[in-house]
Amino acid sequence: MTMRVLVVDDQDLFRAGFRLILEAQPDITVVGEAVDGGQAVDLAIELEPDVVVMDVRMPRVDGVAATARICAETSAKVLVMTMFDLDDYVYAALRAGASGFLLKDLRRDELVDAVRVVAAGEALLAPTVTRRLISDLVQRGHARPELAGRLAELTERERDTLRHLARGLSNAELAAALVVSEHTVKTHVSSVLSKLRLRDRVQAVVFAYEAGLVVPGRPDR
Structure with missing residues (x-):
């Protein structure tokens, strides 16, 4: 099945470059370009x-x-791209429903992989900045203690799953950490997202830090 992609950037060079990279893939079609939101x-x-x-x-x-607006009015997944790894816009975009965040200095294969991951319903943050991004979010005063009560809806195993998610672990790494199968991990993750009414894994990571389940500098608390 061919993935349909819309490229949005106010700089012609980036739009043209992203289109060239993505359209070289047999399973991706760029259906349009936009110059602003x-x-x-x-x-x-x-x-x-x-x-x-x-x-x-x-x-x-x-x-x-x-x-x-796109997350509210369409079924499209949004992959945010920026030049800045600690950009205030990124925090707001994640809360708005973005499914991923990457830096524009990524390799072409990383862009292609990211589009495929997001299209498949997964979510991702740039691996080199995940911990810094979330820690900085909390340290800037975005912590929301009132969210802690929602953690009571989770079982102990689901809390462990969320705690490990906040460390940026993949399903395979989660399975190893929890000593369960990847199928069971997917069940736990799905249950966590459903109970906490979260869109995807990215929002789960943000929630874990904001609710105080994970403390910056002590992710294994």
């Missing part, structure tokens, strides 16, 4: 892409506002 929303509704590769810093309508 407003146009991105219109095209996402019209073209129904599977994934939107979204720049955050754009004139007129930025990527955060566009991400919120």
